[in-house]
Amino acid sequence: MFSQKVAQQSLRRLAVQQPNLMQSMVMRASPAAIALGNVQKRPVTSTSNTEDPTQILAKQRLNRPVAPHLSIYKPQIGWIGSSLHRISGVALSGTLYLWATAYLASPTLGWHLESASMVAAMGALPVAAKILLKATLALPFTYHCMNGLRHLTWDLGRALSNPAIIRSGWAVVGLSVTSAVALAFI
Structure with a gap:
């Protein structure tokens, strides 16, 4: 708890004193990772999606589990x-x-x-x-x-x-x- 408060306060001070540095750090890692020094870098991946968004949603719905119906419950x-x-x-x-x-x-x-x-x-x-x-x-x-x-x-x-x-x-x-x-x- 105490270490979290210290990390938050130091990040707030850094954001006020050097906002440009803070923005570049935020874009790279989370505040907890910055405070603890555990900054991991991952490459950004994106896909070019040419499908219709409504079709994507329909496909996702087919993969969702079906909610149980009253017929399976004991009365x-x-x-x-x-x-x-x-x-x-x-x-x-x-x-x-x-x-x-x-x-x-x-x-x-x-x-x-x-x-x-x-x-x-x-x-x-x-x-x-x-x-x-x-x-x-x-x-x-x-x-x-x-x-x-x-x-x-x-x-x-x-x-x-x-x-x-x-x-x-x-x-x-x-x-x-x-x-x-x-x-x-x-």
Whole structure:
């Protein structure tokens, strides 16, 4: 550390006192080599390249290794849970936007999407279809809510060890399915 400071200070003094000498030295060797006296000389080589630069880049890309794909990784509850959290969020928000757009456009298009006709349509379904429909709608909602709480816990810096992530992942799955089934039977 001390020797580096001494070398830097001596190079700075040399640069201020004799800038022309310093420029010629810099062109030949690195500052560390100059300070230590280990100046090596190498001949400059250059090639006349007449190829198209885009073709050179394409050839270089062919030699690069291919990044591993998800198909070679062992599925883990952590990344599957995070992926499903994003998918359920997109599905819920997409459904909301689609329903809201259809609801606003329904008077113009002659559709009956008001509450009374929705209640009547739901009441006409068999009990098994009602339960299945409600569970299908409730599961993404409950999963997204439970996994959102899990992500908020991680944001607080808690439960970040591998065993805790696995436990919380399966707890989210269990709580989501249980609460979705409970909501379906209400």
